[in-house]
Amino acid sequence: DNIRSVMGIASGCVAGICGLTGLQGLVCFVILHVLVLVLVCGLKMEFKLHSYTRQKWWTYLTANLQQSALSFTLFWTLFYGLVYLY
Numbered sequence: 228d229n230i231r232s233v234m235g236i237a238s239g240c241v242a243g244i245c246g247l248t249g250l251q252g253l254v255c256f257v258i259l260h261v262l263v264l265v266l267v268c269g270l271k272m273e274f275k276l277h278s279y280t281r282q283k284w285w286t287y288l289t290a291n292l293q294q295s296a297l298s299f300t301l302f303w304t305l306f307y308g309l310v311y312l313y
Contacts (some may be wrong), residue, residue, distance in 0.1 A: 231291050234263045235298035242299070243306025256299045264288055 238259040244253045265286065272279050276287060 229259075230263065230267060231295045234260060235295035236302050239299040239302030240306050243303045243308075244310055246307065246311060247303075248256055248307070254305055256296065256303075260292075260295060261288065 235256075238256050241259070245246075247255050267276055268276060268287070274309045276282065276284065280287065284288065
């Protein structure tokens with residue numbers, strides 16, 4: 228769960244600094260979210276998800292998605308405002 232929160236914050240910072248708005252920012256979040264979770268599953272779990280959890284792939288990818296999306300939105304708007312509005 229910690230990696231998902233950090234991923235939401237980091238991807239929000241990236242999207243805000245890059246000046247992404249609208250659907251571009253949403254696509255950035257989805258791509259980075261899936262990329263990080265696949266890397267964690269591949270590097271740490273060696274793609275043996277069922278050895279570590281009873282979740283299916285779809286449940287694993289969408290778990291805590293709302294929490295990550297809220298962190299993403301907060302830092303996306305914060306960094307966009309800091310870089311482009313001030």
